[in-house]
Amino acid sequence: MIGKISGRIEYRTTDHVLIDVRGVGYLVYCSERTLAALPGAGQVAALYTDLLVREDVLQLFGFQTLVEKEWHRLLTSVQGVGAKASLAILGTLGPDGVSRAIALGDWNAVKAAKGVGPKIAQRVVLDLKDKAPSVMAMGGTMAQAQGESAADFDVIEPVSPASAPMTPPNASAQAEAMSALANLGYAPGDAAGAVAQAAGEQEGADTPTLIRAALKLLAPKG
Numbered sequence: 684m685i686g687k688i689s690g691r692i693e694y695r696t697t698d699h700v701l702i703d704v705r706g707v708g709y710l711v712y713c714s715e716r717t718l719a720a721l722p723g724a725g726q727v728a729a730l731y732t733d734l735l736v737r738e739d740v741l742q743l744f745g746f747q748t749l750v751e752k753e754w755h756r757l758l759t760s761v762q763g764v765g766a767k768a769s770l771a772i773l774g775t776l777g778p779d780g781v782s783r784a785i786a787l788g789d790w791n792a793v794k795a796a797k798g799v800g801p802k803i804a805q806r807v808v809l810d811l812k813d814k815a816p817s818v819m820a821m822g823g824t825m826a827q828a829q830g831e832s833a834a835d836f837d838v839i840e841p842v843s844p845a846s847a848p849m850t851p852p853n854a855s856a857q858a859e860a861m862s863a864l865a866n867l868g869y870a871p872g873d874a875a876g877a878v879a880q881a882a883g884e885q886e887g888a889d890t891p892t893l894i895r896a897a898l899k900l901l902a903p904k905g
Contacts, residue, residue: 685709685743689729692721698770700745702728711745712766714774720747735766744770750821750854751778757818761810763803771796772807779854779882784808786815786872786879816875820858857882860893869901877901 688711690704699712700721711730713721721728730745731752744766746752751773758769758781775796776784784792785808794804857878864874874897881896882888888896 685732685734687729688732688743688745689727691727692724694724695721700728702730709743711743712770713745714751714770716774716777717745717747717751742766746773748778750782750818753818753821754778754781757811757814758807761803761807764807768796768799768803771798782815782819782857782875783879783883785811786819786875788812788876813872815879816861816871819875819879820861856888856890856893859890860897863890863894864897864901873901 688702688704688709690702690709693701693703693708695701695718697715698718699710700718702709702711711732713730717730730747731749732746733744733752733755735742735744744755746755754773755766755769758764758772759766764772772781772793776792780792783789788808790801790804790808793799793807794801796804799807860878860881861871861874864878865871869877877897877900878893880900881893885892885896
């Protein structure tokens with residue numbers, strides 16, 4: 684299994700990029716959002732990857748963060764959702780948007796992705812709703828989880844800050860808020876939905892702000 688690619692970008696198209704790793708070129712398919720975030724040809728980039736193995740094809744798919752990769756894995760586990768549809772959803776919403784849409788049961792947001800109809804969008808929300816909290820709690824990148832910078836990995840040359848995987852600004856705050864709510868006895872699904880809604884209404888909010896906003900949303904009405 685190829686889990687990570689680090690190398691020099693040779694060229695890019697509308698749906699994939701060719702990355703040269705020590706003289707070997709890898710075609711890596713990415714969402715529009717991920718492609719737009721990569722540096723230009725000749726520069727160094729690093730992507731987490733997922734390898735699709737079928738009788739007639741071997742395809743690599745690339746992601747900026749482990750959260751994005753995990754959502755791709757879960758999205759493609761839903762009946763009727765292939766790699767193309769998964770990348771369309773991630774490209775339209777981003778991993779944070781996917782987390783929020785599924786946690787809130789907002790299948791209309793999922794339907795906004797190109798080629799995804801209402802039935803598939805509803806199935807995605809229903810099948811993955813219980814899994815949203817664990818993915819939202821992941822946050823960050825492999826390097827951050829290990830307390831390292833992207834440049835600390837042994838690659839062909841250091842990865843520049845512009846090409847390093849980016850982390851959503853309040854991903855860790857959302858994870859911490861959900862953990863706090865879970866400690867207060869709230870169900871993971873309820874906590875995830877409240878935190879997702881709070882994060883959507885207050886972009887970039889810190890952990891205490893998210894916890895307060897989520898508690899207000901979870902408070903009994905009437």
